[in-house]
Amino acid sequence: MTFPIRTPDDLHIEKRDLKFGRDDAPPRWWHSNDPGRTAFFNALSSTFPVGEKFFMTAVRHYRDGTAEPLRSQIDDFLYQESMHSREHVVFNRQAQDAGFDIASAEDRARRTIAWAKRRSPIQQLAGTCALEHFTATLAHDALANPEHLGGASNEARRMWQWHAIEEIEHKAVAFDTYLHATRTMTPFRRWLKRSVVMILTSLRFHYVIFRNTADLLRQDGRNDWATWKGLLAWLYGRKGLMRAMGLSIFTYIKPGFHPWEIDDRSLLKDALRLLEAGKPKEMAA
Numbered sequence: 001m002t003f004p005i006r007t008p009d010d011l012h013i014e015k016r017d018l019k020f021g022r023d024d025a026p027p028r029w030w031h032s033n034d035p036g037r038t039a040f041f042n043a044l045s046s047t048f049p050v051g052e053k054f055f056m057t058a059v060r061h062y063r064d065g066t067a068e069p070l071r072s073q074i075d076d077f078l079y080q081e082s083m084h085s086r087e088h089v090v091f092n093r094q095a096q097d098a099g100f101d102i103a104s105a106e107d108r109a110r111r112t113i114a115w116a117k118r119r120s121p122i123q124q125l126a127g128t129c130a131l132e133h134f135t136a137t138l139a140h141d142a143l144a145n146p147e148h149l150g151g152a153s154n155e156a157r158r159m160w161q162w163h164a165i166e167e168i169e170h171k172a173v174a175f176d177t178y179l180h181a182t183r184t185m186t187p188f189r190r191w192l193k194r195s196v197v198m199i200l201t202s203l204r205f206h207y208v209i210f211r212n213t214a215d216l217l218r219q220d221g222r223n224d225w226a227t228w229k230g231l232l233a234w235l236y237g238r239k240g241l242m243r244a245m246g247l248s249i250f251t252y253i254k255p256g257f258h259p260w261e262i263d264d265r266s267l268l269k270d271a272l273r274l275l276e277a278g279k280p281k282e283m284a285a
Contacts, residue, residue, distance in 0.1 A: 032151030036231035043212035
């Protein structure tokens, strides 16, 4: 049994080798001069290098059994994720240069990935699908609502915009690989596995991100109710990033779901224009 690839035919998963933040270090509170927003994004970034290597391993495990166009899409996915990992290593180093100790955050991410690696390959792939859905949802909302990154320093904003663009471009690759890998399962078993893994992954994701955020806020003496009240209102308010992500879980566990039910192609075009417009003049020339 094979599944048709539902990724739009005219979508190209672009291989971009872009570098950010090599010249000017961002301020300590690089997002809106706000310790809460800065801590949240730094906490998220601290998980990416180890997390994206895990995604690459989980998807690569099934590559050789796939046919075109999925096999080429997997190769493009692997390239993009390797670039994301590299740039977040740099971003995390900048957070350290600004005075943050992110060792505990990185260690928490490593322990979570070590736990995930003890699961079967198909469970690891299902976990990757769940986390790719989260990142694609966060990416969509970050690009659709410019205020989410509007207060960030220029290079940090461009880096997160670039990451968001590519998360949308390859948002269906892990999912299509999962459909291929589970092609001999019954539809119910395939749905049940990805849904259960999504729920467990969601719980762990929230725990890791908010523990990491608390660790970073504590270093600023801001791990208090006033800071958390403002941050949670920003994250879970009517247009909040985490509100959108939480609601997207219900979309994901719907039988028959596919990531390209949400067509982001027009959003991608607009975001790419913004990314290009934000280049320093010497780079744009």
